[in-house]
Amino acid sequence: MLYLRLCESYLSPRPSSTTPPGSHRVVYMGESYTFSYLVQEINSPPSTSNNISSSPAPITPLQQQKRKHPQPKLQWSVPASVDDKARNLGYDPQLDPGELEFLNSVGAFSVPERKISDRLVKTFSDYVFPIFPIFDSADFILQYNTGRLSLLSLNAVYLLAVTLCSDDLIAQAGFSNRFMARRTFHKRVKALYHLDYETDKIAIITSLFIISFCWNGLMDEKDMWHWLGAAIGLAQAQGMHRSTNGTDLSLKEQRLWKRIWWSLYIRDRHSAAALGRPLRIRDEDCDAEMLQEEDFEGTESPNPAVFSTPRRVHILSSIHLAKLSIVFGQIILVKFTVQGPIMTESEKTDLTKKLETWRRELPLELSSQHCANQTADSQFWVNILDILYSHHLILLHRPNFTDTDSESFSAKNLAFSAASSVTRGIENLMISDTLRQAQLHVIPSIFAALAIQVLVIRNSKHDMQKKLAENHARQCMLSLSEMQKSWPVCSWVLKLFEQLLKHNRETETSSSIESLDSDSSGREKKVGRDCDSMLRNLNAEQADSGFDQTNVDEGPVECDLREVGECQDEEASSNMDWMQSFANNRSFTLDNAFSAGDFGFDLNDNTEFLSYLLNQAPPT
Known part of the structure; x- marks a missing residue:
């Protein structure tokens, strides 16, 4: 029918x-x-090709194709x-009492008190919605205020909000910690989805998109790859990947579809690169138009105190991130193939030019050169885009496994320069105290930068390059220690690089250690004592705060100059967090790094690169 x-x-x-x-x-x-x-x-008009008496005007092949196949x-x-739902398959679309009881048991029909709920929604609209505008602001607020907003959508918003919100809001919402808050809303969203409680396809797509930011563990079958794939598949089943011109959709709906589709597209590219997996969206299957500024018209929020109205910098960030993701996908397709890294120099040059063109065409509002004169909110998004741009350069130019030329590790190398740019962007976010609100896809950027810095530390023959790389690595690890408060995956990355630093220290020859003069030896001992003192103070602070030290090995904590750098620097006190991760996981090995608990996602592509580094001897 x-x-x-x-x-x-x-x-x-x-x-x-x-x-x-x-x-x-x-x-x-x-x-x-x-x-x-x-x-x-x-429905095609009858052919007039048999009418030989007329002399039609010549037409182009394209016009002829359109007439024949409109x-x-x-x-x-x-x-x-x-x-x-189909009625002839014995399927009852109504939930049975047992299903309703299950939803009640996980609190799927419960929402936080209005004041807390408003703050959670505001957190989402401030930090996620600007770059991923998957809702219509006016419709969202109207449905939210009248209690008609999809429970699936609302709990998904809560899920991502408790990931990014302040600690005090977590406590006010009645949760003992952020992990419990995430777990609670994650259960509710999954229960509502699996029991088909929601029937609106757009609500399901956007909710699946939001769930894809969270992942319970490395062995979880329903990881972020699963949820994002489900969202993309359902969006393609709706036809979001195709042009909506000439459809029955209203202009408002067409614009919303475009914003949702390009949000999925962006996440597909970043997830594929981060996880080392194939792209789900093929450009040749899509003809959805690129985002334009007018696609954000009419999205003014009637209640900015609860749901923010997108500012121009947000709109431009979404548009240009979508454009950057197109080039990112081309990099993944050309460089990371089943045949191995067989990219030609001409292909690399072409992709580099595309990245440079993207950056050159950025409007002034998004230019890092004008960042100092912009608002704090604008600076945040400018730094995010600059970090992602540098990440793409790293993937494009990082040395291949077979490249043994020491010059490839020079500071002139684009990969090392791009890694330094990532570090600068991260430092800017730390200075402005906005790092914890950074998007999930910033973490693979930090991971990629750390990989290059480790490569320089292990292979460069220039002491200044090594020191610079060590300093950048410390800054990146400090940023990860801060971001792990919101994104658990950072704990995994920190532990992995602890193992790398230990491995690098253990492979240094005894002759190089003996060559230290007496002044250097005395200085190293002093640094070790300073580090021990700092760590004792840190442990005391942790005990006062109730930090669980049951898994910390007994005995003095070693603090080697070559492992943690110049500990007596003025910045040492700010490095407490990443030193803490070293101190509390001294027995950690690379094998159990891949089986440790609750992380955000696997970073398969970068770990393959780092595995290579671990098995290489330092240059002599």
Whole structure:
């Protein structure tokens, strides 16, 4: 019946519907689908090729192709009288008492008190929505205020909000810690999704997108790759990857679809690179138009105190991040193939030029050269874009495993320069106290920068380069220790680099240690005593704060000059957090790094690169 109704609506179109915006249900049927072919051919005008008496004006091959095969209708509006679920398969769309009881048991129908809820929604709109505008602000607030907002969507928003909000808000919401808050809302979202409580496809897509930011562990089958793939698959089933011109969707809906699709596209590229997995979205399958500023018109929030209105810098950030992600996908496809790193120099040069063009075409609002004169909010997004741009340069130019040329580790190398740029961007976020609000995809950027810095430390023959790389590595690890308060994956990365530093120390030859003069030896001992004193103070502070030290080995904590750098520097006190991670995990090995507890996501591609480093002897 559905196909018949759709066919009738296409062959005998009725006057424009008065269906309110946002209420359309859509079925996507691509060109290869027989139904699309049949309806399109039946509705095609009869051929006039037999009329030989006329002398038609010459037309171009493209015009001839369009006349013969006009653009088919791909997104079909489902009539309101058609049910969401098939009735002839013995499926009851209504939840049974047992399912309702389960949802109640996980608190799926409970929401925080209004004051707490407002603050959580505001956190999401301040730190996630600006770069991923997956909601219509006005519609969101209207449904939120009237209690009609999808429970699936609301709990998904809460889930990401408790990841980024302040510690005091976690406590006020009634949770003992951030982990319990994340776990609570994660359970609720999964329960609502798996029991098909929500029927609105757009709400499901956006909720799955939000869930993809969280992952319970390395062995969890439903990891961020799973959730993002489900969101992308459902979006493609709706036809979001295709142009919506000529569809029954209102202009407002078309713009929302574009914003959702490009948010999925961006995350697909970053997730594929971070996890070392294939791209799910193929450019050749898509013709959705690029985001434009007008796609954000009409999104002013009626209540900015609860849900922020996107500012121009947010709009521009979304647009240009989408454009950057196109180049990012090309880098992944060309460099990281099953045949290995076989990128030619011409391909590398071409992709480098594309990245440079992207940066050159950035508006002044997003230019890092004008960052000092901008607001704190603008500086935050400028730094985020600059970090991501530098990350792409690292992946494009980092040395191959077979590259043994010592010059490749020179400061002139683009990968090392890009790693330094990542460090500067991270330092800017730390100075402005906005690092914890950084997006999840910033973490792989820090990871990639650390990989290059370790490479320089192990292979460079220039002491100044090594010292610079060591300083940058310390700053990156300090940033990870701060970000782990929101993103648990940082703990895993910190432990991995602890192992790298220990391995590097252990492989140094005894002759190089004996070559230290007496002054240097005395200085090293003094630094060791200073570090021991700092760590004793740190342990005392941890005991006062209730920090759990049950897993810390007994005995003095070693603090080697070559491992932690110049500990007596003025910055030493600010490095407490990353030194703490070293002190509390001295028995950690690389093997159990991949089986440790609750992390954000695997970083398979970068770990392959680091595994190579671990098995290389330092240059002589």
